[in-house]
Amino acid sequence: MLNYVWISLLAIGILTAVGKDVADEFSNPYRNGRAVEIAIEDARPLSADRTSWEATLSLKAEAFSAFYGVSAPTEAVRTPVRIILREEGKRLVLTPVEGTPELWKKMSTLGMTKGQLGGTLTSVRADAGVPVGAAVEFEAIRFVKLRAVTQAALDFANTAVEISLGLIGIMALWLGLIKVAEAAGFVTLLTKALRPITTRLFPDVPHDHPAVGAMIMNISANMLGLSNAATPMGLKAMEELNKLNPKAGTATNAMCTFLAINTGGLILIPATAIAVRAAAGSANPGIIIGTSIVGAGLATIAGVLAAKFFQRLRMFRVED
Template sequence: MLNYVWISMIAIAIVVGVGKDVSDEIANPYRNGRALEVRLDLRRQLDDERTRWEGDLVVGGEIFGTFYGVTAPGPVVRQSVQVTVREGKGTLLLTPGETTSGLWKTMAASGTIKGKLSGTLTNIQVVDGIPTGGSVEFESIRFVKLRAITQAALDFANTAVDISLGLIGIMALWLGLIKVAEEAGLVALLTRALRPLTRRLFPDVPHDHPAVGAMIMNIAANMLGLNNAATPMGLKAMEELNKINPKIGTATNAMCTFLVINTSGLTLIPATAIAVRAAAGSANPGIIIGTSIIGAGCATVAGLIAVKLLQRLPMYRVEGGKGHD
């Protein structure tokens, strides 16, 4: 089901992106194919041939607003640029900064050079060998939303890989410990030690039934924050509980109680969350342990109280089996 949700969200994003890009193609908000009159305040020569310069591109705020059809950002728009002029032809490279217009930032993000906006300089005005003005036609900007969606997908794919690699060590450690405990018979010992508790929580399940061991292992894995390790044992527990279900297809009290404990996320050591925080560069990834215990504990207690109370209500009972939801 979750896969269909993700596919639907991706499809909606693509449709919305295409619609916005088509609208932009009609309205031409980036003024593709049109030239903007600018002044150049070039203060630094970058080569001995006097062909490359660094300085500011200057546009009157009113001219900028009229050209792009937006509110004037101020009386004057200044932007750091690099200008190259050879044989009467010029190119311009704009690198956005903190004070750069949001429109130019958007254009730079979709430009051919990542994070920069290039343009062609024509009608160049020169004073004492230094370009002082001209007409700038920026590179054509199209499919902004589709590019953003594609780039976001790639960026988050890389992030997912980085986080996954960071989880390998801690997951291998805890999964190995659980396997060793299972082979050494500690699971059976733990089952016997927790028998008084499981009898109260799951009175309908025989104390020596395989479902009890599977549920305890699932709860133990969840308490250690090992969600991936807990999933197989949770499925096994539900499978075993279904074998003693007098009415197949209807959840028993034990199933509902186990589901509440499982989904409330009772955790003593949130290993996965700590690993994710560590992989993301957190300075103190383990600081969440205390709040995780309190939050998950409250959720578990509230869930158990609710499920035990609801089990007693006639509307949640079904015929054909005692104590079924």
């Protein structure tokens, strides 16, 4: 199952990216290869030989929207640019500021140099040696989605390693503490108290097995929102469950039920969501506590029932 979902995620992602880039080739939203007439205002020479200028690009709102085929910006476009008029080429460099149109801001992040949008100038008009107008063809922007997909693949691979390495410290801390608690008999006490529930949820696991204690600790830590402690306890539980696994590399029923509880994510205080709500200026950030408990409670119950139902299906049976 995971095989199919994984390959589908990849295939859908790459096909969509190719599709969007091909569609962009036809609709040409960035107007590659086409020039737009602009006015150059307040040009101030930056060099004594008057080949580079600090200036303001000015374009009427209607002209901008007609050229790009987008809804008009409310005001005329005015944005600072640098004009370079040399023998080897007449160029324009646009560094976006507050008032720059969104489209150009976006294009500046996709072009050759990040944070700058370059363009080639043709038919430059000058008044007493000072440039006052030109036609500009911005640098071509292509394969936006494919480049984004490539970047994402590399970034997320890195993130995965960072997350895993970041676990080392807290893993060691909690596994150490759990080992002491086990040796002291604390975990056995816990499993005895919750035996009526755990034997029903995990009939294949002996009621006094260390896995049961680890699972109880993981679920309680999750409910209290102690995710730092919950993950090491959960992984400890998986290791203990794996000791009961007759077939290495294949999940057992107990593991799937345990993960269904975990993915249901029953939590008494959804701290992250509350923090984001508070930051967004909510008058009552905690209002979602009750609704989240209902949602997550439903998710957990449905997950456990689904796991119990699916484990009987032939397609998920363990082959010998």
